[in-house]
Amino acid sequence: MNNQLVWKEEFNIGIKIIDDEHQRLFMIITRLFALKEEEKRSRRACQEGIKYFKEHALKHFDDEEKYMELIGYDELDMHRRLHRSFRENTLPALELELEREDYSPSAVEHFLAVCAGWLIGHTLTEDQAIAGEKMSKWVDLLPEEELEAMKKVIIRLLENMFQLKARVISDSYGGERFGKGVYYRLVYGREQDDKKWEILLVFEDRILINTVGKIMGIKSDKLDIMLMNAVRYTACQFVRRVMDHYPSIRSYEMVEENLLTYEQFQEIFANKQPQISLLFDTKEGYFSYCIIAPHLLEDGIGTPLDVSNAMSEIEKYLMGKEKQTKRKILVVDDSSTIRMGIKRLLSEDYDVSEVSSGVAAIRAITLDKPDLVLLDYEMPVCDGSHVLEMLRSENEFSDISVIFLTSRDDQESVRKVLALKADGYLLKYLKPTEIKNRIDEFFSRRRG
Numbered sequence: 001m002n003n004q005l006v007w008k009e010e011f012n013i014g015i016k017i018i019d020d021e022h023q024r025l026f027m028i029i030t031r032l033f034a035l036k037e038e039e040k041r042s043r044r045a046c047q048e049g050i051k052y053f054k055e056h057a058l059k060h061f062d063d064e065e066k067y068m069e070l071i072g073y074d075e076l077d078m079h080r081r082l083h084r085s086f087r088e089n090t091l092p093a094l095e096l097e098l099e100r101e102d103y104s105p106s107a108v109e110h111f112l113a114v115c116a117g118w119l120i121g122h123t124l125t126e127d128q129a130i131a132g133e134k135m136s137k138w139v140d141l142l143p144e145e146e147l148e149a150m151k152k153v154i155i156r157l158l159e160n161m162f163q164l165k166a167r168v169i170s171d172s173y174g175g176e177r178f179g180k181g182v183y184y185r186l187v188y189g190r191e192q193d194d195k196k197w198e199i200l201l202v203f204e205d206r207i208l209i210n211t212v213g214k215i216m217g218i219k220s221d222k223l224d225i226m227l228m229n230a231v232r233y234t235a236c237q238f239v240r241r242v243m244d245h246y247p248s249i250r251s252y253e254m255v256e257e258n259l260l261t262y263e264q265f266q267e268i269f270a271n272k273q274p275q276i277s278l279l280f281d282t283k284e285g286y287f288s289y290c291i292i293a294p295h296l297l298e299d300g301i302g303t304p305l306d307v308s309n310a311m312s313e314i315e316k317y318l319m320g321k322e323k324q325t326k327r328k329i330l331v332v333d334d335s336s337t338i339r340m341g342i343k344r345l346l347s348e349d350y351d352v353s354e355v356s357s358g359v360a361a362i363r364a365i366t367l368d369k370p371d372l373v374l375l376d377y378e379m380p381v382c383d384g385s386h387v388l389e390m391l392r393s394e395n396e397f398s399d400i401s402v403i404f405l406t407s408r409d410d411q412e413s414v415r416k417v418l419a420l421k422a423d424g425y426l427l428k429y430l431k432p433t434e435i436k437n438r439i440d441e442f443f444s445r446r447r448g
Contacts, residue, residue: 117233173279175269178367183260204285358382
């Protein structure tokens with residue numbers, strides 16, 4: 001893999017003692033990557049390298065805290081808490097895994113990925129704040145003002161951390177799929193009450209490959225276990241920086257994290273209404289930031305990740321993503337009964353998503369181009385003919401196959417449907433087996 005952490009000039013914050021140590025930590029991790037890749041890697045050399053990294057990281061924490069104390073930095077307590085968590089929780093758990101696995105390649109890879117992810121997030125979030133890159137806290141703001149403030153916070157963090165020029169394209173994102181994505185859930189709570197804040201992050205794969213992946217020197221255009229572990233820790237620190245702007249929840253700690261399938265993610269949106277649901281276009285791909293608070297979600301959403309199972313769970317997650325090769329069908333109908341009935345009918349053989357209106361269909365198609373749209377001909381406000389007209393007017397979507405769903409089979413109605421030059425029509429009252437057969441036949445002709 002030839003991983004290396006690529007130091008960039010913009011990582012410097014202008015404080016020599018901190019900048020020098022950051023560069024040293026980057027070089028140590030890069031050297032450890034090289035040791036891991038050597039066929040005749042010395043276990044002793046790897047042990048010493050990891051010990052060296054730990055010593056420098058802990059010394060760096062002390063130096064940072066002394067500097068913050070010297071300048072009267074008002075975020076000192078927060079930094080101490082973050083440092084303590086990494087020092088007393090993360091590192092010991094990783095070291096225990098190394099010993100238990102006798103420094104196996106997978107255990108070493110896990111250690112390096114976590115430390116690389118932590119170091120990237122630490123450099124791009126916490127330490128930028130030391131140099132004054134921080135924003136005012138949200139105190140006594142109206143909900144509308146709070147939402148606007150959060151948009152600005154996230155946009156600025158995306159630019160500061162990853163040089164992504166993001167823009168908000170929706171502040172009411174409804175959980176639609178976009179491209180090949182990673183769905184990540186973080187739950188925050190505290191001992192004194194049972195309130196929970198759930199953060200749902202969605203990244204298009206290419207964002208992760210072109211940001212954290214590039215910093216790690218990864219050349220592949222696919223996600224791997226090493227990159228995913230680094231992304232986890234970078235994402236956690238990104239969320240922490242956003243949460244820092246809520247004084248009332250700064251004391252909350254992460255209590256659970258999960259990687260979700262799209263179906264699990266969609267289930268959350270079907271059962272819970274996010275209080276904040278933002279969708280951003282970064283030019284490198286789409287990114288969503290959603291908050292559900294203070295409600296608890298039911299168990300079983302996803303397997304909780306920890307040091308003991310992270311490698312195996314991430315491997316299973318990535319294998320599952322690679323298997324997502326089913327044809328994609330979007331069902332558009334204002335009747336939830338029709339939508340869910342067709343989804344149940346086709347989901348075994350096809351990747352089926354569904355929306356309830358023509359406007360939602362356009363947004364869903366823009367985010368994730370389907371192979372086929374099953375489109376209700378008669379819908380309020382924006383009916384099927386309007387949706388088809390909009391699709392055919394855009395070069396990017398003009399080749400999408402559209403089959404109309406209709407409940408009318410009289411000659412005049414059929415003539416109107418065919419005149420719109422769709423790829424066909426289905427009568428809603430057909431037997432389920434006949435609908436399924438017609439869809440199968442349609443794709444069989446396409447392959448032929």
